[in-house]
Amino acid sequence: MTTTDSKNTNLSERVKDLLFIKGYDKVFNWDDFNYYIRMTAKAIHRAEAIANLFIEESNEISDYAEYEF
Numbered sequence: 001m002t003t004t005d006s007k008n009t010n011l012s013e014r015v016k017d018l019l020f021i022k023g024y025d026k027v028f029n030w031d032d033f034n035y036y037i038r039m040t041a042k043a044i045h046r047a048e049a050i051a052n053l054f055i056e057e058s059n060e061i062s063d064y065a066e067y068e069f
Contacts, residue, residue, distance in 0.1 A: 008037065011046060011047055012028075015028065015047050015050045018047055018048060019051050022064075023063035023065070024054060024055050024058065024060060024062055027054050036049075036050040036054070
């Protein structure tokens with residue numbers, strides 16, 4: 001595993017965690033992830049930026065939308 005692969009794995013895990021917390025873990029896929037990496041090359045909080053792109057581009061509703069808090 002190269003350093004780049006290791007960085008992308010850590011980044012993907014952080015993105016997956018953020019999506020899970022927000023109820024959108026089902027929208028993660030590797031093709032979009034690799035595309036969003038290029039789109040967010042200059043982002044300060046890259047994992048957050050990628051997670052937000054997944055949410056914005058999906059037609060899904062959060063898993064938590066049905067719950068009353």
